[in-house]
Amino acid sequence: MSIILTDLTARYGADTVVNCVSLEIADGELFVLLGGSGSGKSTILRMIAGLMPLAAGRVEIDGRDVTNLPPQQRDTGFVFQNYSVFQHMTVAQNVEFGLRIRRVASSDRRRRSTELLDQVGLGGLGARFPDQLSGGQLQRVALARALAYEPTVLLLDEPFSALDVKIRAQLRQSLKEIQRQLGVTTILVTHDQEEAFELADRIAVIERGFLVEVDTPAALYHKPRTEFAATFVGGGNVLVGRMEGGHMRLGSVTLPLPPDAPPHEEDDSVRLLFRPETVYADAKLPSQQQGIHVLGEGSVCDEIFSGSQQRLRLEMRGFEGVRSLAPPPPYGRRIFYIDAVRISDPAAGPVGVELGQRVWVGLSRYHVLDPTGLKVLIACAETPAGQAAAAFGGLVARAAAGPTTLLAVAEPERMTAARDHLEGLRRRWPGGPSLRLTSKVRLGVAATEVLTEAQEGDYELVVLGRQREGLGAVAQQILQRTETPVLLVQETPSQIARILVCTAAGEPGKSDVRFGGRIARRTGAAVKVLHIAHPDAASWQHRRAEQHMAAAQAVLDGLGVEAETQIEEQRTPELVPAIVAEAQAGDYDLLVIGAPTWRHPARLRWTDFATQILRSTARPVLIVPMAT
């Protein structure tokens, strides 16, 4: 390996701009760091060159640990975005500068610079001064200068971004040729994905200082693992469906999971990526032989003809429970868009598909992204209850392995303090900060803002701190309006080792068992499912309870969770004491109870029940709404 980066971390003041980036770059590879502005990609390059101090980590070049060496001793060639060609030296003097520093004889220097200038296409211009050259020529001088002393690695920081399109293309071509000829290991930083695709042997996608994904251009385009890479690289359509019976469900359509898809569990959300060129859009329904998975009918809401192809934007409606991540759906309307590309076909007449036309939309190929885990919202108030929510929420979020948002609500004048509070939490977060941990400050009153965020953010779990009084208005509103599971935390156990799922309230639920099971699987906790039977229950009710417990056991076994089930006869007139007694006896770290849907007749009785549970225990309680 030519370059090995280990846990590279950089800070500007309190901001961490590069976060534990580890990469291995092979000899002779042309490696591209691709990311938006401010993503930290240039900082990584500067750290390799020794121009930016490391807060942590290690840089190894050609088997040599250079972490603590100054730039002079790292043997890198660096090409800057602004070229930085020395104005007072001629082109040849610029190229020879590195050799002059190394005390190479002037005849050898001359030979080398002539040879290099020929190679970069500037033969005969050695005597010119930089102010007599164009931008593209200056960039070639900078390249020749960086190569003159035969460095171990060549580092290029956005080398073409200040040039116009045509020259950029030429320079790309010559860079690639020169790199091939010399076989020098090269890292190039760019925000231009076309450039990355054309040049790279491999691409690393960088975002907010984190390494998102590393792969070959083709793999990154066709089979990315993350949503960020999928939407950042190339135009793409990403839809979110749900796993059902081993298939993906998108509204009324089911699609088979491709054989190479990462494993998904029943009821998990599935993110489906398909590129515009794999979308079928035509007035004719595709034939069986074409092997196209038809999604349904859509209408053409935008159309651009660009010679070789026709680009379409299709408006899709009537997909219940399907979300679109890209292209961004229009705000507040229950439709989404699909981008498609048709190859121009002169035989098909002047236009293939017209604006406003209704067409059949299908997919010839699609790709499934890695599962995200649960999307968690944690309300981090600066109260003891809020601290508890943050602490236990951290354990659960880590187990859920999904994107987590830390939310603080503050009055405008407390804004900065709230932000600092969240930043402190972020830094001490179990497992360290990651790309999937974001913080957010909302201005206003806590009760309404937490609810709004829960509604807008599409979360799968909301963690709230609680006092002992009971359910609380915020939790009740969230359960009622978003049907998102709510975790109420008062005291924080140090771990999640034992989980008690109570299915005693009315209908035995499926969602609560499954949700508890998912958390148990990720934390390695043991689960006990408890059903408390009414003494006067009819025998069919008993049978149903037994069936339900068997099903629960099967679900948990399927998840690979250590589980037991128990049906207990209700001895006291009230349910709650029995549950609390069991919770105490088994020393459970988390209680899970189901909640009936809002319109269910048992709702009022349930609220009373939940309040009683919460009043009689300080343990964390997870409330899971029943699936409708």
Next chain:
Amino acid sequence: MNPRPKAVLVPPLLLVLTLLPLLLMPLGAIFVFAGRAGLPGLIATLSQPDAQFALRFSLLIAFGTAVVNGILGTFAAYVLSKYRFRGREALNIVVNLPVAIPTVVVGTSLLLLWGPIGLLGQLLDPLGIQPMFAPAGVLLAHLFVTFPYMLGAVKPVLDELEMTYEEAAYTIGASRWQTFRHIILPALRGGMLSGLLMTFAHSLGEFGATVMVSGNLRLRTQTAPLFIFAQFEAGNIEAANAVAAVLALISFAIFMLLQWATQRRSGRVS
């Protein structure tokens, strides 16, 4: 639409007329008076030992000031431009302060520091070291008064010289000193030249601070401007004017050089 050719000439003519009594005629007056006794008279006046000394002393001091402040000012500009440290802003203001302080006040404060009863002077006096009323005092005063000129000419160039030029040199393998010597210094040439000329010119004409610290001692600390003033007061208008004319000529020459230096610099950029 072009205005009529004659109308175009009116504003420049007005400007020249206004400037005539303000700038042009006073300059002319020097030469008229200096030339009154004819060229032989002028040469005779200039060959007096007093006048000779004053001119030579002034040129020497101006040269010394330019050398010392050239180095010091470039160093200050480099530190203030390239290093980030606490109190940098305050230091930036302090080093530019001499432009704002009246030169007589500068002279006074130097006396209060280095004079025989001054803060440091009273410690040096028993050792027989007396910087005030001596050439050293004149140099000190001139260094103080002209300090900002070098800084002001070099720092903007350094500020605009992007960090990447230095970084490029570092990655190529040049040490800090090599980078300064081969990359930064050449880039500063134009700025340094104009800084040096400005410092030299201001030192040559310095009066307020010099008159305080020099004691105006003939053939010892009397600079050309002091000589002019002394001769004028004594009624030797011709002698005063002769030296004044020489000073004016040197200043013109320096000014032309400055123009040439800045033009060359801007020519290179475009």
